[in-house]
Amino acid sequence: MAPSFEDGNSLFNFVVRDGNGVKGMVDLGLSKVPQAYMQPPKERIVKEDSRKHGQPPIDLSKLDGPDHDEVAKEIVRAAETLGFFQVVNHAVPVDLLESLKDTAHNFFSLPPERKAVYRSEVSPTPLVKYGTSFVPEKEKALEWKDYISMQYTNDAEALEHWPVEIRDVALEFLRTSINMVRKLLEVLLGNLGVKPEDSMIDVLIDKKMVNMNYYPTCPDPDLTIGVGRHSDMGTLTVLLQDGIGGLYVKIEEDADFGKKGEWVEIPPIPGALVINVGDMLQILSNGKYRSAEHRVRTTSTKSRVSIPIFTIPKPTQKIAPLPQVVKKDGIALYREFVLIDYMKNFFGNAHDGKKSLDFAKIDAA
Numbered sequence: 001m002a003p004s005f006e007d008g009n010s011l012f013n014f015v016v017r018d019g020n021g022v023k024g025m026v027d028l029g030l031s032k033v034p035q036a037y038m039q040p041p042k043e044r045i046v047k048e049d050s051r052k053h054g055q056p057p058i059d060l061s062k063l064d065g066p067d068h069d070e071v072a073k074e075i076v077r078a079a080e081t082l083g084f085f086q087v088v089n090h091a092v093p094v095d096l097l098e099s100l101k102d103t104a105h106n107f108f109s110l111p112p113e114r115k116a117v118y119r120s121e122v123s124p125t126p127l128v129k130y131g132t133s134f135v136p137e138k139e140k141a142l143e144w145k146d147y148i149s150m151q152y153t154n155d156a157e158a159l160e161h162w163p164v165e166i167r168d169v170a171l172e173f174l175r176t177s178i179n180m181v182r183k184l185l186e187v188l189l190g191n192l193g194v195k196p197e198d199s200m201i202d203v204l205i206d207k208k209m210v211n212m213n214y215y216p217t218c219p220d221p222d223l224t225i226g227v228g229r230h231s232d233m234g235t236l237t238v239l240l241q242d243g244i245g246g247l248y249v250k251i252e253e254d255a256d257f258g259k260k261g262e263w264v265e266i267p268p269i270p271g272a273l274v275i276n277v278g279d280m281l282q283i284l285s286n287g288k289y290r291s292a293e294h295r296v297r298t299t300s301t302k303s304r305v306s307i308p309i310f311t312i313p314k315p316t317q318k319i320a321p322l323p324q325v326v327k328k329d330g331i332a333l334y335r336e337f338v339l340i341d342y343m344k345n346f347f348g349n350a351h352d353g354k355k356s357l358d359f360a361k362i363d364a365a
């Protein structure tokens with residue numbers, strides 16, 4: 001049944017509980033933003049205020065040649081400053097990137113009941129979850145976003161359980177990206193004094209997830225948010241965004257590309273992938289690498305898609321700053337914890353910038 005846009009409960013049930021998503025709501029014809037989606041002024045994104053991050057993308061093919069050290073330095077510097085960078089020549093075929101975006105649009109255009117079967121309450125598999133916003137039950141204002149999340153265990157299970165419409169391209173994206181993630185982590189961990197033979201890369205990327213985010217057009221992007229301020233929980237994120245733009249990152253300290261507290265837009269670059277540091281890498285590096293706070297603006301003209309791959313350690317893994325770094329720094333900024341406890345805290349609360357890291361922070365630090 002069509003909901004009343006004015007009645008918060010009726011709208012919530014239609015969008016969240018019945019699985020129609022923001023897409024279902026927008027498809028009914030919507031001339032103004034419903035109250036449930038109105039962000040408080042401090043969370044709104046004023047487009048005119050922000051600049052584009054002008055840093056050129058890093059050419060990853062050079063990691064295999066005589067320029068290795070120079071490129072490694074660029075990667076380390078980007079992880080230490082903004083926590084976000086773009087890469088090209090990453091070995092993920094550019095036509096696969098195009099197929100991924102088309103596939104995401106096609107999937108979210110399916111009738112609501114085809115997607116709603118993957119709502120967490122009813123999904124036939126714990127590996128696949130379709131939803132909307134982040135933690136709708138806990139949010140004061142909902143995010144203007146629908147998503148599908150696919151957890152990777154092995155190829156056979158992915159082929160069996162991931163939605164048939166998207167599984168092949170999603171799996172190919174994961175397969176072709178993971179080698180790049182390993183190379184980036186070799187560089188980043190190497191810079192922290194971790195020798196290749198001590199490398200625990202497999203442990204750090206044990207859990208992998210491919211998501212597809214869908215941001216339907218919004219009648220007034222100034223009032224809403226696609227994704228609220230957050231950092232990613234895991235080790236490294238690989239993100240494919242389309243050409244629409246709207247991904248903003250907060251600068252934590254004055255730098256040559258902007259001032260502390262300023263939001264810069266990560267501009268779409270055809271063929272490039274966005275890489276960002278997650279909370280786990282910030283903690284392991286004892287704060288050297290930055291899990292950057294980011295958020296997404298909605299658009300009024302065309303729906304936007306983005307496709308992140310999240311890499312995460314095993315949930316039973318104990319996490320703490322690396323001993324090599326603590327020894328050098330003389331102090332640990334984060335305590336040891338088991339990842340599952342961090343995850344419960346992260347996924348149990350609405351997005352609130354980098355507050356997720358407080359879970360592990362040592363107070364005096």
Ligand SMILES: O=C(O)CCC(=O)C(=O)O
Nearest residue numbers: 213227241247296306308
């Ligand atoms: O849509 C985007 O560009 C970013 C999405 C994001 O931050 C996320 O899924 O964690």
Ligand SMILES: [Fe+2]
Nearest residue numbers: 230231232294
């Ligand atoms: Fe994110």
